[in-house]
Amino acid sequence: MSKPFTLTVNGREYDLDVPPTMPLLDVLRNHLGLKGSRYGCGLEQCGACMVLIDGSAEYSCSREVGTLGGRSITTVEGLGSAEALHPLQQAFLEEQAGQCGYCLSGILIAAKAFLDRNPDPTRAEVAAALDANLCRCGSHPRILRAVLKAAAALRHEVV
Structure with a gap:
């Protein structure tokens, strides 16, 4: 069962209505269109899915999105832009x-x-x-x- 909540990604707030147990990686890629983070293993073993959560590099493949209310998430798309690379x-x-x-x-x-x-x-x-x-x-x-x-x-x- 899903309950609407807000997720802050790359400094922008998104209102989502997804199951709280959905992996953050699935939300980023399939609901927000942020394709930079990749699915590699799904087991926190490869690092292809890493994102910053409150400045700490964490795996997004197994992180339940419902645990991230009030946290700041940064994906590779949030590091810089084509005009101003990090x-x-x-x-x-x-x-x-x-x-x-x-x-x-x-x-x-x-x-x-x-x-x-x-x-x-x-x-x-x-x-x-x-x-x-x-x-x-x-x-x-x-x-x-x-x-x-x-x-x-x-x-x-x-x-």
Whole structure:
């Protein structure tokens, strides 16, 4: 049984009438049209579905939407726009840090949460922070470089 409620996503309030047990990922993709977060495993194992919930990177594939009233959700679409990319998005483009790209939205979200906590990380710290994201394709070294580059840009250092 569903009961109408409001969900705040990317700074915008949405009135929803969906079952409270519906996974957040399904609401984002199928009800709000936000396709950036991906379904990978459905078991909190791959990180493709990660979103920020009150600034913390969390899996959306198994998170019941009814538990999120009053919380702020940010998807990869909320990081920046085509006209004003977030420094992470810009660095990923510059470093060509994607192969197929399926995992990148989750990695960008995890990296954002991590850099908010640690603005001057080492390469090893970045690698550890992204460990919950399953992708280890051929571009993984470029992903690590992109996060370090974004960290420097966020600190207003010349890269």
